Amino acid sequence: MNRIVPIEPPIAHAAHRWVEETRTLHYDYAGRPLLSLIIPAGIVPYYRQFSNGNLQSNPFTQQVYLSLDKPATIKAVFRMSKEALNMRPHRAGKDQAILGQVGRPLLDSVNGLYDVLQDLLIDWHGAKWNWTGSSLKTDNEGGLQAELEVQGGLTPWIVNLRMQYYRTHLNFREHRPWEWRPKLQPISGWSSWEAFGQGVTAEDVERTTAFLDVHFKPYGLEYVQIDDGYQTEVIPPEEKGRLADAWLRTNERFPEGQEGIVGSIRERGFEAGIWTSAMVTSKAFAERHREAFEIGPDGELLYGQWIYYVLKGEEEALAKHVVPFYRGLGESGYRYFKTDQIRHYLFDGLHQLVNEGVMSNEEAAARLREYMRKAREAIGEQAYFLACWGVLTEAVGLVDACRIAGDSNPSWTAVCKQIVESARWFHTQRILYLNDPDYVCARTEEAWGRSLLSLVSLSGGLLMLSDNPELYDEGRVYTIQRCLPSLSTATGETGPLDVSYPLDLTLPSAETGIGAAAGDEQANRAYALLGLTADSREPHPTASLWSFHFDTPAGRWCVAGRFAVVPLQETELALEALALAPDVAYHAFDFWKQRYMGKVARAISMEELPLGHCQIIGLRRDTGRPQLVGSSRHVSMDAISVREECWEAEKWRLEVAGVRGTTESYWLAVPDGFRYEGGSAAGGTITGVQAMEDGILKADIRFDEADVSIVFDFENQILL
Incomplete structure (x- = not known):
């Protein structure tokens, strides 16, 4: 068997070395640099000597700490293999979204990194910090690098290293990613x-x-x-x-x-x-x-x-x-x-x-x-x-x-089980293998099918339909098309399995499961299904809140998903719960309602959702110039059709791929001071441009070819 990395990563400590000339404290692991801490001049650092930071030998955990004699900003640089992810070092807690990612984004307040090929989990605590970039970057040796700034001081900044994390800490003993990796491509069928x-x-x-x-x-x-x-x-x-x-x-x-x-x-x-x-x-x-x-x-x-x-x-x-x-x-x-x-x-x-x-x-x-x-x-x-x-x-x-889930069928109990088990096992997604929640029965209640299809597609699960297509009406065909293909999403969080809710979500009910009940009875039975009571209602119970972060050539954005595994109340959701910066303005777009929700900061208003329904919201950081905020092609808005978006010389350009003969809609936010002057589409036809409320421009594009290049001209009246 051909090895992916030269050696099996040792279950042993990272060794430190201090370089006075550069005032850098280095930690090396498995024969290569892992962590460099750059200390400002005039600051005295305090750190552990030798290997006495090993908290335990099996499974192995090493604790690195750094204190300073007075407050100062230090730079920390992590160097990892070519497969690494920003990873929250625990599962989503109360009022936290389950995190997924496409690409290599660095997420606000997510205090961990996972080196996939070395099965090494790194997390840090004890001081304020921030990323200096938005993505993991390739270094000169083909590995990945992340850099952050830490507000150091007398209180120690702690870095934990957990070697062979999935293999020994989570007990997946056969996990040897340095020898073999599964196929990670999306599967839709x-x-x-x-x-x-x-x-x-x-x-x-x-x-x-x-x-x-x-x-x-x-x-x-x-x-x-x-x-x-x-x-x-x-x-x-x-x-x-x-x-x-x-x-x-x-x-x-x-x-x-x-x-x-x-x-x-x-x-x-x-x-x-x-x-x-x-x-x-x-x-x-x-x-x-x-x-x-x-x-x-x-x-x-x-x-x-x-x-x-x-x-x-x-x-x-x-x-x-x-x-x-x-x-x-x-x-x-x-x-x-x-x-x-x-x-x-x-x-x-x-x-x-x-x-x-x-x-x-x-x-x-x-x-x-x-x-x-x-x-x-x-x-x-x-x-x-x-x-x-x-x-x-x-x-x-x-x-x-x-x-990862039991047998599917069109009942609510089966659909709910697929959603819940997708959440329970999400820490394995594209780390150990691809998660399969079993077949999607889109012939179920239309809202339930829309929820399950949205989640499986966004979370990157194995998306296999299994219905007689004679049961598909126009609405179900449209929904399925918006969720194809499934994405290449990997988990953005890890930690031990949550066993605090039931594995088998079954109830003695009519053939259609919980859908056979009505009103309060329906809600109570939905809560019972998850081992909850109606008296313990939370804004976001188990498996209901997700946040998917995209870092692609098309840009950076987030898609928030709410899934009513129980009836969900109207609520104000803090952007921090989605791993978004709270002090930044974002454009919000509701995918299934195809409507712009305005600019939001710190929190976003989420609507009441009946049992089995979902709300999918795209969130893009406001750039202060014309920009894409939503699309109709895919529930990801849009990791599938958009190849590139750029702004140059008062021109907005969008490179998109689509299905020949179809028409898709793209929504642009146009700030005050910019005026649309006209547009063109090579490979397609602009069938309509409509000015909406709140400075939104809706453009309908027919794909005459599979690839279309759209250019819109704007006049910047601020500069005139």
């Missing part, structure tokens, strides 16, 4: 399961891909995944056959076999995905191959719920029974693999042997991991690999995505 179930047919797939091709592929949908229903009913179908036969053969509903499925999907320009399971249902087959199956203390074949007969997670059994069907499916042209019931292989299968004292916990975990390793080797590193379901620490370092 469609799956057959919730649409057609086990009765899916080749005609269903062909009809659906034709619909997806027209309505969603131009907007970024890439994958079509066939789920349970294509394979033989008994796994495997013949006692004397191979386990691979169950998956490489298809049933009578797919007469052209796997090659026919892949061909029909690829013909429409999609990548083909396939579902498989770890279960073996044929007792006759298992009896015939007893040497490859786990045997219980009673001498009988080990049998587990959902998994049936349990294959041995050993080289010989896996090479004979598992590798061939993964390799065969890969050779058929599948590039996306979902392995289901793998949690049952461990928890309902192998753990029975642990309970009986036949096998150790370590052996059970190793066998599950070996199963996943053999599957990964068979499909190859280029294929996309999803483990399903349950967050499995044993799958870390082998899979690209992991399903």
Whole structure:
């Protein structure tokens, strides 16, 4: 295996050295500079000598501190690998938004950095500080650098270093990012399961891909995944056959076999995905191959719920029974693999042997991991690999995505669970793998679907639709298009798992879940679902408040999301809760209402939201000249269509990419003293420019080509 960094980062302290000529205190880690503290002349620094700042040895934490004999401003420079993030060193607290990020922004008051490739968490406390830049910058060696100023003094400024943080502090033991990283690209697609179930047919797939091709592929949908229903009913179908036969053969509903499925999907320009399971249902087959199956203390074949007969997670059994069907499916042209019931292989299968004292916990975990390793080797590193379901620490370092929530369906209980589990597990997003909240059933109540689609897209989750498209009306098609594709969002916070609210959000209710109740009963049941009471209402309970920060060639902005997992009251939300500077003015734009909300500072008014509804607000720092404040193309406003925005010589230019033949709207804030003089669009047509209230200009742009360059001329009357 090729290493990403030269050595495994040591679980050992960063060593200090003082350079008098530059008055700089350096800390070096893993053979390279990590932290430099520049002390002004005439100031006496006090700091720990040698390695006695190690708070604990396992997991390892080192505390660095710096005191000064009198107040002074010191400069701190952090140097990290090419994959690093500004990271809040704890999960969102009360009245704090859950933080996500696209790009490498440095966020106001977020007091931590995470070096992904070294699995090193850094956080600091004890003094006022501020960033000197807005983004992590590339240094001369190809790594990333962050710089801040600290108001030092006699009270120590404390820096904590937690080496191998996810691996040892959070106990994801298989996390070795210096050796292997998952694929981090966004995934958007469609799956057959919730649409057609086990009765899916080749005609269903062909009809659906034709619909997806027209309505969603131009907007970024890439994958079509066939789920349970294509394979033989008994796994495997013949006692004397191979386990691979169950998956490489298809049933009578797919007469052209796997090659026919892949061909029909690829013909429409999609990548083909396939579902498989770890279960073996044929007792006759298992009896015939007893040497490859786990045997219980009673001498009988080990049998587990959902998994049936349990294959041995050993080289010989896996090479004979598992590798061939993964390799065969890969050779058929599948590039996306979902392995289901793998949690049952461990928890309902192998753990029975642990309970009986036949096998150790370590052996059970190793066998599950070996199963996943053999599957990964068979499909190859280029294929996309999803483990399903349950967050499995044993799958870390082998899979690209992991399903973090239970089975989806159109009920509110299922939708709410997807939102809540996306929040609970967000600290793993694009650190360990891509988070999969399970399929999005957009056929649910329209507001619920809009909330879930918005969250999955903005948070960068694995976005797989799963409906019969005949159930999509014009409104649902429009909503899905606005949320495609999912983004490359990574977590902006970390910390131990919050276990203070329930894992399984189920209630004995009507088929439509909480939606069957009304009025106060509906609200009370929604609170009960999260383990709360109506008497403990908070402005932003669990999973309801998010803040996504963008740092792209198109600029810097934030998107705040409120999701009514319970009915949310009207409130004033402090900008600090979103990791925004409180003393700066921002333009606010409500995406789903397509309306400008004005300039805000310190706080923003948030509206009352009924259960299941959402509010998505874009926030851009006021520049004092004409600037983009909102768009209609994507819920991110707009990390998808906007390639570049610039202002030069009284001209505003926007480079955008879109879907040919469609029209999108872009909103500009035009301050007093600037007058619009006209515009042009290369590659497109300006179909309308409308002056709105509050100095807003709305421009409608038709995409005659996929790429359009818009130029608006302004007269700066202030300078005249």
